[in-house]
Amino acid sequence: MRHGKYPFVVGFLFAPVALYVTFVIWPYAQAFQISMTNWRGLSAPQWVGFDNYRRLLDDGAFWKAVQHHGVLLLALPLITIAIALFFAFLLNVGGKSSGGQRQGVWGAKFYRVVFFFPQVLAVAIIAVLFQMVYRPNESGLINGVLMKLGLDPILFLVEPNLALWSILAVLVWQAVGFYVVLFSAGMASIPGEIYEAAEMDGASRVTLFFRVTLPLLWDTLQVAWVYLGIAAFDAFAIVAVLSVDGGGPDGATTVLAMEIYRNAFVYSKYGYASAMGVALFFLTLTFAALTLRLTKRESVEY
Amino acid sequence: MSITPEHPAALDRRTVLRRAAAVGMLATPAIGLLSACATSSGGDKENEKAAEGTKSAKNPLGVKEDAPIEVIIFNGGYGEKYATDVHEPLYKTAFPKAEIKHQSTQAVSTVLQPRFASGNPPEFVNNSGEKLMDFGALVADGQLQDLTELWDAPSVDDPAKKVRDTVVPGTVEAGSFNGKPYVLYYVSTVFGIWYSAKLFKDNNWAPAKTWDEFIALLTSIKAKGITPYGYAGANAAYYQWNVILTQAAKIGGVDVLKNIDNLEDGAWKQDAVKQAATAWAEVGAKFSDKSFEGLKHTDVQLRQNQYKVALYPSGDWLEGEQKQDTPAGFDYQLMPVPSLTASDKLPVTALRATAGEGYFVSAKSKNPKGGLEYMRQMLSKAGAKGFTEVVKAPTVVTAGSEGFAFPPGVASSQAALKAAGQDVFNLYFDGWYKELDTEARSATNELMFGRINADAFVERIQKRADAIKKDSSVAKFKR
Numbered sequence: 208m209r210h211g212k213y214p215f216v217v218g219f220l221f222a223p224v225a226l227y228v229t230f231v232i233w234p235y236a237q238a239f240q241i242s243m244t245n246w247r248g249l250s251a252p253q254w255v256g257f258d259n260y261r262r263l264l265d266d267g268a269f270w271k272a273v274q275h276h277g278v279l280l281l282a283l284p285l286i287t288i289a290i291a292l293f294f295a296f297l298l299n300v301g302g303k304s305s306g307g308q309r310q311g312v313w314g315a316k317f318y319r320v321v322f323f324f325p326q327v328l329a330v331a332i333i334a335v336l337f338q339m340v341y342r343p344n345e346s347g348l349i350n351g352v353l354m355k356l357g358l359d360p361i362l363f364l365v366e367p368n369l370a371l372w373s374i375l376a377v378l379v380w381q382a383v384g385f386y387v388v389l390f391s392a393g394m395a396s397i398p399g400e401i402y403e404a405a406e407m408d409g410a411s412r413v414t415l416f417f418r419v420t421l422p423l424l425w426d427t428l429q430v431a432w433v434y435l436g437i438a439a440f441d442a443f444a445i446v447a448v449l450s451v452d453g454g455g456p457d458g459a460t461t462v463l464a465m466e467i468y469r470n471a472f473v474y475s476k477y478g479y480a481s482a483m484g485v486a487l488f489f490l491t492l493t494f495a496a497l498t499l500r501l502t503k504r505e506s507v508e509y
Numbered sequence: 510m511s512i513t514p515e516h517p518a519a520l521d522r523r524t525v526l527r528r529a530a531a532v533g534m535l536a537t538p539a540i541g542l543l544s545a546c547a548t549s550s551g552g553d554k555e556n557e558k559a560a561e562g563t564k565s566a567k568n569p570l571g572v573k574e575d576a577p578i579e580v581i582i583f584n585g586g587y588g589e590k591y592a593t594d595v596h597e598p599l600y601k602t603a604f605p606k607a608e609i610k611h612q613s614t615q616a617v618s619t620v621l622q623p624r625f626a627s628g629n630p631p632e633f634v635n636n637s638g639e640k641l642m643d644f645g646a647l648v649a650d651g652q653l654q655d656l657t658e659l660w661d662a663p664s665v666d667d668p669a670k671k672v673r674d675t676v677v678p679g680t681v682e683a684g685s686f687n688g689k690p691y692v693l694y695y696v697s698t699v700f701g702i703w704y705s706a707k708l709f710k711d712n713n714w715a716p717a718k719t720w721d722e723f724i725a726l727l728t729s730i731k732a733k734g735i736t737p738y739g740y741a742g743a744n745a746a747y748y749q750w751n752v753i754l755t756q757a758a759k760i761g762g763v764d765v766l767k768n769i770d771n772l773e774d775g776a777w778k779q780d781a782v783k784q785a786a787t788a789w790a791e792v793g794a795k796f797s798d799k800s801f802e803g804l805k806h807t808d809v810q811l812r813q814n815q816y817k818v819a820l821y822p823s824g825d826w827l828e829g830e831q832k833q834d835t836p837a838g839f840d841y842q843l844m845p846v847p848s849l850t851a852s853d854k855l856p857v858t859a860l861r862a863t864a865g866e867g868y869f870v871s872a873k874s875k876n877p878k879g880g881l882e883y884m885r886q887m888l889s890k891a892g893a894k895g896f897t898e899v900v901k902a903p904t905v906v907t908a909g910s911e912g913f914a915f916p917p918g919v920a921s922s923q924a925a926l927k928a929a930g931q932d933v934f935n936l937y938f939d940g941w942y943k944e945l946d947t948e949a950r951s952a953t954n955e956l957m958f959g960r961i962n963a964d965a966f967v968e969r970i971q972k973r974a975d976a977i978k979k980d981s982s983v984a985k986f987k988r
């Protein structure tokens with residue numbers, strides 16, 4: 208034992224934990240505490256017990272938001288992962304094989320960069336960008352073309368049945384690039400010999416994908432699913448900037464973060480907003496735990 | 510998860526990602542939002558003595574002459590130039606030793622919320638814009654300085670006159686909560702329906718006085734291929750509930766609005782509100798454009814400037830706001846909301862007018878007296894005149910716009926205000942209960958874009974009003 212080893216070790220153990228507790232755990236604990244009060248953001252809060260939670264139960268906007276999270280939670284990961292997998296497969300192993308090494312489709316390097324573009328943009332910029340794309344009159348990117356062709360404009364963000372899907376499309380558009388890169392990295396680490404062997408056995412591209420790539424990518428997919436799930440629980444910035452009237456029309460696109468924001472910063476009901484935050488916390492935690500449990504399977508070692 | 514690397518070399522990319530995912534789970538979104546402004550609640554150290562000086566004829570409020578003052582201006586439609594170029598120099602001239610700290614922002618609550626929460630609020634605030642702080646919550650919390658002292662102080666220009674006697678009647682009331690003045694609403698605002706004098710002249714159209722005339726007017730505008738009427742659903746639905754409620758007040762008298770403000774039982778279900786909603790739902794269905802629900806107010810206003818929309822509801826800040834985009838000769842004009850029936854309680858000239866643009870002094874700031882004095886300077890003739898010259902809008906100071914030639918729009922709204930005489934009313938519920946405002950906005954979009962009828966419209970807003978009435982955490986106000 209060299210002199211001074213323990214302080215060194217303890218220091219390294221203690222400092223990160225202290226930082227973590229101060230900046231992560233403590234605010235969380237405080238959110239729980241605030242959710243039991245009627246704090247309005249200014250003077251000292253009063254304890255109201257579970258009042259805020261009782262109120263949550265018959266808050267229409269809250270349930271609408273939860274419902275939207277349900278939709279997003281199913282659709283966002285499914286669609287994003289499907290598209291990203293498809294692209295990643297094409298980019299990495301979808302092309303011809305040369306010298307025993309499988310290649311991506313022609314121009315794969317270029318596409319890889321292009322797919323990643325949306326990830327580089329700030330979310331707020333994306334939202335503003337899509338405002339232009341979705342604009343309901345002739346100055347909109349899509350509707351401008353439609354109206355030139357003599358068609359009726361599509362009211363993307365205005366039609367209550369369409370608005371959430373329009374927002375979902377933006378979320379997918381933005382997310383796909385990252386997962387293409389993620390899956391590409393995963394695919395790159397799958398040994399080429401496996402593909403080679405499968406090909407010699409006469410496997411088609413579809414078989415290759417479903418029998419080789421997908422199983423060996425399982426861990427990455429799992430991560431992607433959890434990530435996208437969490438993204439589906441957020442979606443705040445896009446909804447706040449893009450949707451009509453902040454989560455509108457009439458709450459058709461609202462999400463929990465939007466309702467938290469509205470209750471906290473528009474209505475100054477911080478206690479109530481915290482209760483929503485706590486609800487969101489448990490929803491997210493449940494989701495993550497469930498996902499990890501349900502998708503659990505033995506990793507393939509190679 | 511089944512495998513854990515036994516030695517560092519096995520720590521491949523996926524393991525790292527998986528761990529990152531686990532951390533990501535803990536960093537749940539949005540909840541962190543709240544932690545940013547967690548209750549440090551140091552707001553209770555108010556015993557710190559507020560700066561005070563000796564009262565004199567020149568200093569009737571007793572401001573400490575060298576106490577610094579911090580001014581926060583909302584940088585919106587009126588900009589901040591009126592503060593830096595007019596009001597702050599006035600204060601500086603009166604108290605040369607005082608240091609003035611100026612800050613402007615477009616998101617008032619974002620900047621100020623933490624400062625109020627930590628007990629270090631600025632002296633003087635222009636609380637306005639999309640992110641204004643909830644006045645009701647501020648009052649309920651004792652954060653706002655009672656302005657009685659200011660209103661009773663002698664005015665800058667004539668020591669024989671109290672400040673309250675130099676402003677338009679109703680100014681003090683507009684900023685009062687349960688009878689106590691807390692907010693200075695500084696800009697005189699008139700609401701109505703705006704049109705282009707040029708467009709109307711070119712087509713031989715005349716502003717409508719009765720509902721039949723109005724429908725006929727809308728019909729002939731439509732025949733011309735111009736969208737007759739529209740407001741922006743994306744962020745300005747309150748422009749339209751304002752029209753509906755103005756109509757309701759004309760039908761049933763000003764008590765209709767008073768009941769709504771006071772959260773009286775069934776206030777929204779009053780017949781006048783229902784009639785007004787029915788009438789305007791028809792306008793929305795036949796004479797507007799569905800796409801407007803997805804547009805912001807500036808978009809629709811721009812379309813009006815391009816002569817694609819004929820009539821647009823707004824307040825008289827509209828002309829100034831659109832200055833850059835209005836073509837020469839457009840000539841904004843105001844038309845009061847037309848009468849619905851021959852038996853309306855108020856004449857067609859009646860309109861909603863109020864003092865707008867709220868300013869307050871923080872009670873718990875270091876120098877509240879300085880804030881009051883700043884207001885007194887604002888309310889001087891020089892302060893009001895300077896403001897009007899910079900932003901082209903009339904203030905509540907009666908003598909402030911004397912001899913000032915307003916642009917056509919404001920000139921027409923000032924004329925309409927004069928014509929209205931005593932039949933001027935106002936409403937307050939949106940400032941008192943933000944939730945009710947939000948609900949009214951959503952319901953208005955639903956109504957005007959044809960998803961619900963008038964009955965459902967009043968039903969759902971009434972439901973929210975009832976809920977607010979029962980909510981003990983919301984401070985209630987009466988007028």
